[in-house]
Amino acid sequence: MEGNVVLTARGISMTFPGVKALSNVDFTLRKGEIHALMGENGAGKSTLIKCLTGINDFESGEIHVDGISGPVKNHSTKDAQEVGISTVYQEVNLCPNLSVAENLFIGREPMTKLHTIDRRSYNKRSQKIMDELGIAVDVTQNLENYSLAIQQMVAIARAVDMECKVLILDEPTSSLDDEEVEKLFTLMRALRDKGVGIIFVTHFLEQVYAVCDRITVLRDGQLVGEYPIAELPRVKLVAAMMGKNLDDLAEIQKESIENVEQKELEISAKGLSHTGTIKPFDIDIHKGEVVGIAGLLGSGRSELARAIYGADKANTGTLKVDGKEVKINQPIDAMNLGMGMLPDDRKAEGIIADLSVRENIILALQAKRGMFKQLSRAKQEEIADRYIDLVRIKTPNPETMVKQLSGGNQQKVILARWLATNPDFLILDEPTRGIDIGTKSEIQKLIVELASQGKSILFISSEISEMLRTCNRMAIMRDGEKVGELDHDLTQENVMKAIAGGEKEA
Amino acid sequence: MKTKSKMNGHTILLLITIGLFIVLYAGGCIAYSSRGFSHLQTFLNILITNSGLICVTCGLTVVMLTAGIDISVGALIAMDCMILAVGMRSGHNAIVMILIVLVIGIAFGMFQGFLVGYLEIQPFIVTMAGMFFCRGMTAVICTEQVSITEKTSKLFYDWANAKINIPFGGYLNNKGKYMVPYIRPSVVIALLLLLFTYLMLKYTKLGRAFYAIGGNAVSAAMMGLNVKKVKMVAYMLSSIFCSIGAICYALNTMAGSVSQATGLEMDAISSAVIGGTLLTGGVGNVIGSFFGVLINGTISSIVKTNGKLASSWPNILTAALLFVFIVIQSVFAMMRNRKK
Ligand SMILES: Nc1ncnc2c1ncn2[C@@H]1O[C@H](COP(=O)(O)OP(=O)(O)OP(=O)(O)O)[C@@H](O)[C@H]1O
Numbered sequence: 136m137e138g139n140v141v142l143t144a145r146g147i148s149m150t151f152p153g154v155k156a157l158s159n160v161d162f163t164l165r166k167g168e169i170h171a172l173m174g175e176n177g178a179g180k181s182t183l184i185k186c187l188t189g190i191n192d193f194e195s196g197e198i199h200v201d202g203i204s205g206p207v208k209n210h211s212t213k214d215a216q217e218v219g220i221s222t223v224y225q226e227v228n229l230c231p232n233l234s235v236a237e238n239l240f241i242g243r244e245p246m247t248k249l250h251t252i253d254r255r256s257y258n259k260r261s262q263k264i265m266d267e268l269g270i271a272v273d274v275t276q277n278l279e280n281y282s283l284a285i286q287q288m289v290a291i292a293r294a295v296d297m298e299c300k301v302l303i304l305d306e307p308t309s310s311l312d313d314e315e316v317e318k319l320f321t322l323m324r325a326l327r328d329k330g331v332g333i334i335f336v337t338h339f340l341e342q343v344y345a346v347c348d349r350i351t352v353l354r355d356g357q358l359v360g361e362y363p364i365a366e367l368p369r370v371k372l373v374a375a376m377m378g379k380n381l382d383d384l385a386e387i388q389k390e391s392i393e394n395v396e397q398k399e400l401e402i403s404a405k406g407l408s409h410t411g412t413i414k415p416f417d418i419d420i421h422k423g424e425v426v427g428i429a430g431l432l433g434s435g436r437s438e439l440a441r442a443i444y445g446a447d448k449a450n451t452g453t454l455k456v457d458g459k460e461v462k463i464n465q466p467i468d469a470m471n472l473g474m475g476m477l478p479d480d481r482k483a484e485g486i487i488a489d490l491s492v493r494e495n496i497i498l499a500l501q502a503k504r505g506m507f508k509q510l511s512r513a514k515q516e517e518i519a520d521r522y523i524d525l526v527r528i529k530t531p532n533p534e535t536m537v538k539q540l541s542g543g544n545q546q547k548v549i550l551a552r553w554l555a556t557n558p559d560f561l562i563l564d565e566p567t568r569g570i571d572i573g574t575k576s577e578i579q580k581l582i583v584e585l586a587s588q589g590k591s592i593l594f595i596s597s598e599i600s601e602m603l604r605t606c607n608r609m610a611i612m613r614d615g616e617k618v619g620e621l622d623h624d625l626t627q628e629n630v631m632k633a634i635a636g637g638e639k640e641a
Numbered sequence: 642m643k644t645k646s647k648m649n650g651h652t653i654l655l656l657i658t659i660g661l662f663i664v665l666y667a668g669g670c671i672a673y674s675s676r677g678f679s680h681l682q683t684f685l686n687i688l689i690t691n692s693g694l695i696c697v698t699c700g701l702t703v704v705m706l707t708a709g710i711d712i713s714v715g716a717l718i719a720m721d722c723m724i725l726a727v728g729m730r731s732g733h734n735a736i737v738m739i740l741i742v743l744v745i746g747i748a749f750g751m752f753q754g755f756l757v758g759y760l761e762i763q764p765f766i767v768t769m770a771g772m773f774f775c776r777g778m779t780a781v782i783c784t785e786q787v788s789i790t791e792k793t794s795k796l797f798y799d800w801a802n803a804k805i806n807i808p809f810g811g812y813l814n815n816k817g818k819y820m821v822p823y824i825r826p827s828v829v830i831a832l833l834l835l836l837f838t839y840l841m842l843k844y845t846k847l848g849r850a851f852y853a854i855g856g857n858a859v860s861a862a863m864m865g866l867n868v869k870k871v872k873m874v875a876y877m878l879s880s881i882f883c884s885i886g887a888i889c890y891a892l893n894t895m896a897g898s899v900s901q902a903t904g905l906e907m908d909a910i911s912s913a914v915i916g917g918t919l920l921t922g923g924v925g926n927v928i929g930s931f932f933g934v935l936i937n938g939t940i941s942s943i944v945k946t947n948g949k950l951a952s953s954w955p956n957i958l959t960a961a962l963l964f965v966f967i968v969i970q971s972v973f974a975m976m977r978n979r980k981k
C-alpha cells in the first residue's frame with residue numbers, strides 16, 4: 136500500500152435480489168483528504184459504504200486498511216470501529232430513548248475502577264463536546280426531545296469523537312441549515328489537517344466544491360472515475376453522475392406575480408396560531424401560485440404549514456379555503472378539502488418500510504377515499520407506474536418493499552404519494568431532501584407545471600435557490616413568527632437579508 | 642422543541658406507580674386496621690408471598706426493555722420446583738439440587754436467547770414453545786404433587802422455616818404476646834436480586850445496551866453494539882432469575898406440581914407494565930416493576946383480609962389497573978408527540 140493511502144477497496148461487487156448494486160468498484164482514500172462520493176439516487180453510494188463498514192456482505196473484492204496486513208473483512212460496525220473506521224449512516228442512527236450523552240458514548244463508555252460506567256465523566260465530556268460544536272443542548276435529556284437537525288449533529292459528534300483514521304459521512308447535511316453545515320465543515324477541515332481521511336456523500340454540489348479535495352463518481356453501481364476537484368467542474372460532474380448533460384434549469388418559466396395575483400384565493404388564513412409552536416399569522420395563497428417559506432431551521436417554517444393543515448390544530452384564527460370559511464381539526468379534514476402535505480419528518484410520519492412501493496404510493500389516496508371504496512388493483516398499478524415514472528423512482532418493480540430502496544428513492548416514494556392525491560393545495564416540506572440533482576430539477580419543473588394547471592403550492596426548503604426558481608412570493612419566518620413577505624426582487628441576497636432580520640446585520 | 646423540566650414523562654409514571662401503591666396500602670390500613678392490616682407483618686407477608694414473583698419480574702423487565710417478551714417463566718418455575726422436589730425426595734442434597742436448577746436455567750435461557758437473538762425468531766413464539774416444553778417436562782418428571790418435607794431435606798426445610806427478625810414494628814397480639822415481625826430467606830434473595838438488577842441496568846455497559854436495543858435495534862447495531870449477543874443475554878438472565886425465583890417459590894410452597902405457578906408470567910408482565918415498563922421496549926426500570934409487584938400483592942392481600950370478596954377480585958382489580966396504566970402511558974406518549 137502506498138505511503139499516504141489509508142483505505143483501498145478493490146473490485147467490490149454486491150447484489151441485492153433483483154439489483155446489481157455494485158459491480159467491480161474500486162475506491163481509494165488518502166490520508167488527510169476529503170473525498171466526495173457522488174452519484175444519483177440508487178447509484179450505490181450507501182451500499183459501498185456499508186460494504187466498507189461490514190453491514191453489507193459483499194460478494195467479491197478486497198478491502199485494505201493502512202496499518203493492517205492482509206485484506207480486512209468487517210462483520211459489523213464494531214469491527215469497523217476497531218480498524219479505525221467511524222461512520223455516520225444516511226439514516227440518523229441513534230436511540231431516541233437514551234440521553235444525548237449516552238448516544239455519544241454507548242458502547243465505549245468510560246469506566247470507573249469498579250467496572251461500572253462513569254456517568255459523571257461522560258456527561259461532562261459530552262457537554263464539552265456539544266458546547267465546542269456550539270450546539271445548545273442539555274446532554275442529560277433524552278435525544279427524542281430534540282429536533283432532527285440536532286440529532287444529526289449528535290450522530291456526527293459521536294463519529295468524530297471516536298479516534299479514527301477514516302471518517303465516513305453519508306449525507307450528514309440533509310437536515311442541517313447553513314450555519315450548522317459551516318460548523319461541520321470547520322470540524323471536517325480540522326480533522327483533515329490531522330491526517331484523517333474523510334468520505335463525504337451529499338447531493339448539494341456547492342458543498343462538494345466547498346470542502347472536498349477529490350471526487351469519486353458512481354453510476355448504476357459502476358465506477359465512473361476518480362478526479363481531483365480542480366479537474367471536474369460542476370457541469371462535468373453532473374454529466375458524469377447522470378451519464379448525460381443536465382437539462383437547462385433556465386427552462387423553468389414561472390408566472391409573473393402580477394398575473395398570479397389576479398386569480399382567486401385558494402387559501403386565506405387570518406390570525407392562525409398554535410400555542411407553543413407558531414404565533415398568529417396571516418397568509419393568502421392564490422390559485423396557481425407557488426408560495427415559499429424561508430427561514431432558519433426551527434424558525435417555524437414547518438409549524439406554519441402544520442397549523443394550516445391541521446397537523447397541529449390551530450388554536451386561534453380563521454381559515455378560508457376557496458372562499459368558504461372552514462374548520463380543520465385533523466389532517467383528514469384538510470385532505471377532504473383538497474389539501475395534501477408532504478411532511479418534514481419522513482421517518483416518523485412517512486415511510487412504511489414493509490409495504491411495497493405501490494402500496495406506499497396509493498396510501499394517502501386510499502385514505503382520502505375511505506376504507507370501503509377500495510381502488511381496484513389495476514387502477515393502483517396504473518397510478519403507481521405513472522408516479523414511479525414521473526419522479527423517477529429507481530426500483531426493480533412496483534412490488535419491491537420500500538425499505539429496499541436507496542434513501543433518496545424512499546423520499547421520492549412519499550413525494551409520489553402526495554402528488555397522487557391530486558390536491559388543489561399542496562404543502563411540500565423539504566421535498567428535495569436527499570434527492571439527486573437531476574431529479575431535483577425535475578421536481579422543480581413539476582411544481583411550476585402544477586401551478587400552471589391552477590394548483591396552489593406552499594413550498595418549504597432550506598435551499599433558497601430552489602425556492603427562487605419556483606416561487607412567486609415568499610413568506611419570511613423568524614423565531615416562530617411570520618415577519619414579512621417578499622414578492623418583487625426575489626434574489627438570494629434579499630431573502631437572506633430578510634431571514635437574518637435587522638438585528639443581525641450590525 | 643426542548644423540554645426544560647428535568648423530570649421526564651417516565652419519572653412521572655414511576656411516581657404515579659409509587660403513589661398508587663401508597664394510596665392503596667394506606668386505604669387497606671384504614672379500612673382493615675381492626676384486622677391487623679396496618680401491622681408491619683402484613684407488608685412483610687406481601688414480600689414473602691411474592692418473593693418468587695419479584696425475581697421473575699426482574700428478569701422479565703430486562704427482556705421487555707429489549708422489546709421482547711418471555712412467557713415461559715411460569716412453566717419454568719413449575720419445572721424447577723418439580724426437579725427440586727423430586728431430586729430431594731430421592732435423597733439428593735439441597736445445595737446440589739439448587740445448583741442443578743440454576744444450571745438448567747442458564748442452559749434453557751441460552752437456548753431461547755439463541756433462537757431469538759441469532760435466528761431472529763419472534764420471542765413470543767420461542768418462549769411459548771419453551772412454556773409448553775417446561776409444562777410438559779414437569780408432567781414427564783412426575784404427574785403428582787411432590788412435597789418437600791423435613792424428612793426429604795432437613796436443610797431445605799430449615800431454610801424455608803427460618804425467620805429473620807426485624808427489630809422494630811412489632812405488636813402485642815390479642816393474647817398479649819409480643820409478636821416480632823420477620824421475613825423469610827426468600828425475601829432476602831429477592832431483594833438482593835432486585836438490587837443487583839437495578840445496579841446492572843443503571844451502571845453497566847450491558848444494562849445500557851438493553852435500553853439501546855429496545856429504543857432502536859438497528860441503530861444500536863450501527864453504533865457498534867452486538868445486538869444478537871445482548872438479546873441472548875437478556876433471555877439468559879430472564880431464565881436464571883426465574884430459576885432463582887423458583888427456589889424462592891419452592892421455599893414458600895415446599896412442593897412441586899404440574900399446575901404450579903400457572904399464569905405467573907402474566908402476573909410478572911402486568912407488574913412490569915404497571916411499573917412503567919413499555920412493551921415496545923427501551924423504557925422502564927426494576928424499581929417500577931417492584932412496585933408493580935407490591936401493588937398486585939396489596940390487592941390480593943386486601944381481598945384476603947376482607948374475607949368476603951370472591952378470590953377472583955384481585956384479577957379484576959389488576960385488569961382495571963392495567964387498563965388505567967396503559968391509558969396513562971398512551972396519553973403521555975400523545976402529549977410528547979404533540980409537543981414536538
Ligand atoms: N436492503 C436492500 N435490499 C435490496 N436492495 C437494496 C437494499 N439496499 C439498497 N438496495 C438497492 O441497491 C441500490 C443502491 O442503493 P444505495 O442505497 O447504495 O444508493 P445510494 O447511492 O446511497 O442512493 P441515495 O442517494 O438515494 O442514498 C439501489 O438500487 C437500491 O434499490
Ligand SMILES: [Mg+2]
Pocket residue numbers: 180181182225305541542543
Ligand atoms: Mg444513500
